Amino acid sequence: MRTPLLAANWKMYKTVGEAEAFVSALLGGTEGVDLAGAEIVIAPPFTALPAVATGVRGTGIGVAGQDLHWEAEGAFTGAISAGMLVEAGATHVIVGHSERRRLFGDTDDAVNRKTKAALAAGLIPIVCVGETLEERDGGEMPAVLTRQVRGGLNGLSAEQVGTLVVAYEPVWAIGTGRTASAAQAGEAHAHIRSTLSDAFGADAADSCRILYGGSVKPGNVKELVAQADVDGALVGGASLDPNSFHQIVAGGRGTEL
Numbered sequence: 001m002r003t004p005l006l007a008a009n010w011k012m013y014k015t016v017g018e019a020e021a022f023v024s025a026l027l028g029g030t031e032g033v034d035l036a037g038a039e040i041v042i043a044p045p046f047t048a049l050p051a052v053a054t055g056v057r058g059t060g061i062g063v064a065g066q067d068l069h070w071e072a073e074g075a076f077t078g079a080i081s082a083g084m085l086v087e088a089g090a091t092h093v094i095v096g097h098s099e100r101r102r103l104f105g106d107t108d109d110a111v112n113r114k115t116k117a118a119l120a121a122g123l124i125p126i127v128c129v130g131e132t133l134e135e136r137d138g139g140e141m142p143a144v145l146t147r148q149v150r151g152g153l154n155g156l157s158a159e160q161v162g163t164l165v166v167a168y169e170p171v172w173a174i175g176t177g178r179t180a181s182a183a184q185a186g187e188a189h190a191h192i193r194s195t196l197s198d199a200f201g202a203d204a205a206d207s208c209r210i211l212y213g214g215s216v217k218p219g220n221v222k223e224l225v226a227q228a229d230v231d232g233a234l235v236g237g238a239s240l241d242p243n244s245f246h247q248i249v250a251g252g253r254g255t256e257l
């Protein structure tokens, strides 16, 4: 059985102080977050990563970078390497988010290099895939997902694929309030899993967790993760508030707060 994973992608939100306040609220609220039966990962901006890593130490909560460069070091102004993320306290890293693909030009080849660099440094990659509205309307969703999954994971071993995380984030559902229906998510996730199975074998496909992302909220997470191939969520806007994220963790685990 795959343990549900609920990941918070803060994007370019929260200062160090705001990140520390979030962690205190999540861990120290009246109830305190119940970590049984689910895994949690928080992806703060780079500047807040050490503070979040310090704040969650000993809890089992993971900390993710939101991107990385594939080289270990060099003249790459503004970039951060896998080794630097590890040293700052990261356990995971988001790779190929649609905002990186769309706004910063990340190609499938770049996603592949970044994924390999992350794995080599001992980070768990969260590799994002997803079609645009135009692609969906053109009936291209399966072909786009196949290309992004095969391109992004090209050359990896079955064992590596079994340990990493894929996030299905339909571009049209990100930040729009327009969530994929549970059936739409289920269909896309099943397609991703069968692509993984064809490329890396059934065992790798079975172990790999596939998260849904795109306007996930406390009110819809339970229905989404009830789909057979939806193993958790990658949450943007609704992860910025500790109470809201706490409710999403509870819903993603199949319980109510």
Ligand code: 13P
Pocket: 009, 097, 169, 173, 174, 175, 176, 177, 213, 214, 215, 216, 234, 235, 236, 237, 238
């Ligand atoms: P929203 O949850 O704000 O739609 O963002 C989804 C996302 O991009 C998470 O990576």
